[in-house]
Amino acid sequence: MDGMDADATSSGATPGSPGSPGTPAAPATARSRRFDPDRRARIIDAALDVIAEVGVAGVSHRKVAARADVPLGSMTYHFDDMDQLLRVSFEKFADTIATRYEQWFRQATNADEARAAVVGLIHADLLDSQRELVLTTELYTLAARKPEFRTLTCDWMARSRRALRPFFDEPTTHLLDALIEGLFIHAALDTTPPERARTAEAVRRITSG
Amino acid sequence: MDGMDADATSSGATPGSPGSPGTPAAPATARSRRFDPDRRARIIDAALDVIAEVGVAGVSHRKVAARADVPLGSMTYHFDDMDQLLRVSFEKFADTIATRYEQWFRQATNADEARAAVVGLIHADLLDSQRELVLTTELYTLAARKPEFRTLTCDWMARSRRALRPFFDEPTTHLLDALIEGLFIHAALDTTPPERARTAEAVRRITSG
DNA sequence: CGGTCATGCGTACGAGCGTACACATCCCGA
DNA sequence: TCGGGATGTGTACGCTCGTACGCATGACCG
Numbered sequence: 145m146d147g148m149d150a151d152a153t154s155s156g157a158t159p160g161s162p163g164s165p166g167t168p169a170a171p172a173t174a175r176s177r178r179f180d181p182d183r184r185a186r187i188i189d190a191a192l193d194v195i196a197e198v199g200v201a202g203v204s205h206r207k208v209a210a211r212a213d214v215p216l217g218s219m220t221y222h223f224d225d226m227d228q229l230l231r232v233s234f235e236k237f238a239d240t241i242a243t244r245y246e247q248w249f250r251q252a253t254n255a256d257e258a259r260a261a262v263v264g265l266i267h268a269d270l271l272d273s274q275r276e277l278v279l280t281t282e283l284y285t286l287a288a289r290k291p292e293f294r295t296l297t298c299d300w301m302a303r304s305r306r307a308l309r310p311f312f313d314e315p316t317t318h319l320l321d322a323l324i325e326g327l328f329i330h331a332a333l334d335t336t337p338p339e340r341a342r343t344a345e346a347v348r349r350i351t352s353g
Numbered sequence: 354m355d356g357m358d359a360d361a362t363s364s365g366a367t368p369g370s371p372g373s374p375g376t377p378a379a380p381a382t383a384r385s386r387r388f389d390p391d392r393r394a395r396i397i398d399a400a401l402d403v404i405a406e407v408g409v410a411g412v413s414h415r416k417v418a419a420r421a422d423v424p425l426g427s428m429t430y431h432f433d434d435m436d437q438l439l440r441v442s443f444e445k446f447a448d449t450i451a452t453r454y455e456q457w458f459r460q461a462t463n464a465d466e467a468r469a470a471v472v473g474l475i476h477a478d479l480l481d482s483q484r485e486l487v488l489t490t491e492l493y494t495l496a497a498r499k500p501e502f503r504t505l506t507c508d509w510m511a512r513s514r515r516a517l518r519p520f521f522d523e524p525t526t527h528l529l530d531a532l533i534e535g536l537f538i539h540a541a542l543d544t545t546p547p548e549r550a551r552t553a554e555a556v557r558r559i560t561s562g
Numbered sequence: 563c564g565g566t567c568a569t570g571c572g573t574a575c576g577a578g579c580g581t582a583c584a585c586a587t588c589c590c591g592a
Numbered sequence: 593t594c595g596g597g598a599t600g601t602g603t604a605c606g607c608t609c610g611t612a613c614g615c616a617t618g619a620c621c622g
Contacts, residue, residue: 200408200410204578204579205581206578206579216603217603219580278498284490284538285408285490288483288490288541288542289408289487294542294544297542298543298544301542301543318539322536323531323532325534326533326535326538329534330530334510342524345528346559349558349559349561350555352558414609424571424572425571427570434611
């Protein structure tokens with residue numbers, strides 16, 4: 145006997161229009177307990193939010209459900225288990241970041257502009273990157289332990305390099321990509337802020353065959 | 354009512370020599386339930402082992418206690434709470450790695466030998482680094498979220514740079530250290546193994562003012 | 563030798579967890 | 593109109609967890 149099981153997630157039942165027939169086609173925007181087409185996507189976003197806040201260590205079905213405003217039972221209905229939810233969530237995260245990365249370099253038209261873009265990327269990203277920094281390191285941690293997450297990081301890195309490829313030769317893209325990673329992490333985990341000039345110098349050196 | 358609380362951690366009591374007076378000075382090597390001078394250190398080592406195996410996410414007092422062969426009550430006796438245990442454990446880990454790093458470069462006598470040492474470091478470390486890779490990313494994850502861990506990573510990075518400082522000018526040590534970080538992570542999380550020649554080329558470029 | 567007190571430990575409690583599963587609800591064909 | 597199948601949800605069970613705390617133990621002093 146727990147006597148405590150009825151938690152905030154479920155109970156309430158949000159009366160609203162209990163038996164209302166409602167418009168047959170439904171107004172698309174009005175999601176209800178029963179009709180809620182993009183619930184799955186919302187769960188994924190909520191999961192990423194929760195991970196960013198309390199870490200993979202602190203994630204639970206209940207927290208994610210509460211954040212997504214979804215009944216607890218929905219979690220295991222849409223995702224087999226916690227592992228799958230994490231995997232799917234990080235897939236979406238990696239895709240989002242990689243896409244932005246690609247677009248960032250799409251504006252460059254030559255090697256010099258690409259170099260400038262790299263510097264800008266590192267320093268711009270740092271401004272509001274708390275969430276992304278945390279999610280990135282959480283993903284790396286998972287990847288360090290479980291191979292099934294490693295394919296994810298692997299694909300992500302491949303996309304990053306492909307974005308640099310138009311401007312530099314193949315070996316250089318590898319080196320540059322690794323340098324970006326290192327600068328990014330050190331900048332994020334160091335207390336002294338990075339100097340833009342120093343970053344620019346690093347990029348210049350690594351891209352000068 | 355749980356009825357399940359008596360878990361493997363405690364019970365047993367390992368009879369051995371229950372009331373034995375033992376040698377007054379104690380044979381140093383024979384730790385007993387009561388006399389166990391380096392218990393604290395053993396708990397820390399056990400904690401790192403457990404973290405490496407199941408991640409910060411999966412760590413618990415009970416698992417660490419079992420691994421260290423220590424009663425559960427000992428955990429909160431020696432450490433105020435889980436957070437402190439993690440902090441102390443990662444302090445030890447960072448110190449261990451940084452010390453090895455310093456010794457690794459102490460053998461070099463000039464810039465060229467230092468460059469070779471860098472390449473060797475990245476490729477040697479990768480061989481048996483599963484444990485260290487995991488612990489490192491776990492630490493970064495913690496540092497990304499909690500400032501009190503960031504001072505730890507920060508000191509670690511400072512020591513690393515100091516180890517490089519005898520061979521390169523100040524800005525270069527920053528760049529080289531970041532490059533090492535990036536190469537290391539990418540090598541670890543990529544599926545294709547890194548090529549030694551490529552690493553050497555990266556080091557050459559970044560250290561050529 | 564006997565009493566006292568710091569040290570260290572076993573155990574129980576209450577909370578939070580993942581997940582299974584009976585059941586409510588809705589949709590749709592007849 | 594009605595019945596049956598599909599879809600989604602509330603809730604309970606069996607666990608593990610961190611931590612508080614009363615008590616056993618052995619050292620030490622008189």
